Amino acid sequence: MRFINTLLISLFMSNLIVTSSNALANNSTTDISKALPMYSKVYDDQRDPFKDANAALALAQQTNRQILIEVGGNWCSWCHKMDTFLSNNPEVYNALHSKYVLLKINVSDSNENEDFMKSLPPTQGYPHMYISTAQGKMILSKDTAELLEDNNYSKAQWLSFLEQWSVQNTLTQTPIANSTANQ
Numbered sequence: 001m002r003f004i005n006t007l008l009i010s011l012f013m014s015n016l017i018v019t020s021s022n023a024l025a026n027n028s029t030t031d032i033s034k035a036l037p038m039y040s041k042v043y044d045d046q047r048d049p050f051k052d053a054n055a056a057l058a059l060a061q062q063t064n065r066q067i068l069i070e071v072g073g074n075w076c077s078w079c080h081k082m083d084t085f086l087s088n089n090p091e092v093y094n095a096l097h098s099k100y101v102l103l104k105i106n107v108s109d110s111n112e113n114e115d116f117m118k119s120l121p122p123t124q125g126y127p128h129m130y131i132s133t134a135q136g137k138m139i140l141s142k143d144t145a146e147l148l149e150d151n152n153y154s155k156a157q158w159l160s161f162l163e164q165w166s167v168q169n170t171l172t173q174t175p176i177a178n179s180t181a182n183q
Helices: 002-035 049-063 077-088 090-099 114-118 155-164
Strands: 066-072 100-106 128-132 138-143
Touching: 002 090, 049 066, 049 100, 049 114, 066 077, 077 090, 090 100, 090 155
Parallel strands: 066 100
Antiparallel strands: 066 128, 128 138
16 A cells, blocks of 8 residues: 555656646746847847847856847848747757847848948848857857758757857857858
8 A cells, every 4th residue: 555655646746747847848938038138039120239249248258158149120021930939949949048148130121230230241141140159259150041941940950059059069169150061
């Protein structure tokens, strides 16, 4: 009888832990999103990209993360698809925000942020991403189309990309790698 009680308690506790973990995973994108700085949440043509970049650099240094610069705009359908993909994939969303400080830079008819964009390698389309170290060294320019599989963003491609360019895996990388040459 004691064995059965112990077994039932163990099964109950295991189920509780799994249920709690699933609930945390499902709610974690909301919890993380609430804590993100505004420059990580939206494309805003009124924001100062240089001020935001300095804040992102400071946060990246404090938290030992890289900076993922995402260039796009509210007009960009693929930018919306990427945001939806990230919010619908908690594992990718959590990996992104645990390994990177996300810095969204707006480019639009109302504000092309020309001065800021001149400091970056040219884009091939939108959204476009760059990876910078916390010290401000640009190490990657990436066309987000490379993260697609069958015309949809791929969880496996995203997780591989985020891991490959994380602080732990880029200590020996050379600056400004073109992602097509490294894939």
